[in-house]
């Protein structure tokens with residue numbers, strides 16, 4: 001057991017060795033949704049560019065007001081108009097979004113005044129500076145508003161548009177190759193013969209990669225032979241920025257992935273102190289990063305979530321964000337402590353406590369479907385009822 005790499009060390013190793021694998025391109029904003037920004041966006045204009053009114057009402061100079069004063073309305077300023085300087089002692093009729101005229105420093109909401117013989121009389125003393133949105137309130141010139149590595153969201157599209165930006169520099173989509181291994185596996189749609197099961201990791205990994213916004217360039221399947229594994233890897237190497245595989249990474253004679261990796265490239269780490277997912281292997285082939293995930297479907301899911309997701313995000317040029325944990329107390333106890341960090345599939349009960357799914361076998365996937373996230377139990381830790389552990393909702397991955 002001592003030969004296993006600690007969970008945190010394995011994460012650090014992946015982070016340390018991973019590099020951006022994709023080129024930059026310029027893209028028109030309407031096509032940028034979901035792309036990864038490749039350079040910081042710095043505001044070149046202030047937003048809003050001028051002081052403007054937050055309300056429909058009247059602009060005046062605070063110092064001009066005194067009890068009972070009747071303000072002559074000296075100009076009318078609608079949004080989009082260029083105002084004249086305010087004639088001292090008067091006010092300007094103004095509308096929401098219109099520029100404040102030089103000389104005014106306060107806007108009175110129209111509901112807070114009334115007109116007598118066409119002149120404005122305030123119902124209450126004004127508050128200096130009220131209802132003015134100053135230039136640069138949203139963004140000021142020189143401010144970094146979106147950092148490189150962010151994935152462009154609809155909010156970013158709005159923000160960039162408010163700066164008048166039409167094109168941005170982003171990374172080209174990461175091309176991910178997926179390889180599944182196993183003589184027993186057939187694709188859905190065919191009839192099962194004795195000893196066969198359906199390949200679930202191929203479709204699940206493709207969906208996880210697509211959900212993250214990357215491109216699945218190939219999803220290949222091979223029998224458990226070194227020759228077919230090597231041939232498939234060579235195909236993937238020629239067309240992918242990064243490769244993920246499932247199965248064939250344990251110690252049996254039918255497990256060929258690690259042997260082929262050692263022949264074609266260099267293996268950086270193998271076997272991590274986690275449950276499930278122990279035989280994870282990390283390698284580089286011809287400069288292409290490779291992560292071999294264990295074949296048991298829940299091991300595949302857990303190692304994708306914790307390790308492949310991190311590797312792919314760095315390779316794609318994305319800011320690698322650790323999922324956000326929440327402290328949640330266990331609604332159960334377990335005296336046995338294991339020597340691996342464990343990711344229990346759990347649900348949160350109405351009492352706010354975490355309950356482990358009864359089926360924690362790494363071969364079982366329904367348990368993950370029926371759970372809400374992972375409870376992270378660190379290595380050599382007993383589980384105490386009522387004690388808080390890190391809960392990671394699946395939605396955070």
Ligand SMILES: Nc1nc2c(c(=O)[nH]1)N[C@H]1C(S)=C(S)[C@@H](COP(=O)(O)OP(=O)(O)OC[C@H]3O[C@@H](n4cnc5c(N)ncnc54)[C@H](O)[C@@H]3O)O[C@H]1N2
Nearest residue numbers: 180182199200201202247248249250255278294295296299
């Ligand atoms: N003697 C030992 N045996 C095993 C060890 C060990 O330390 N010593 N580790 C176990 C652990 S932990 C895991 S996890 C598995 C991982 O093995 P592999 O990655 O080599 O995976 P396979 O043997 O190819 O398959 C394991 C299991 O998963 C099923 N599988 C594989 N691929 C798929 C797929 N695409 N879709 C659905 N199901 C798949 C496969 O049929 C097996 O049942 O090794 C343990 N053994």
Ligand code: MOO
Nearest residue numbers: 276277278299362
């Ligand atoms: O990862 Mo294995 O699936 O620990 O059982």
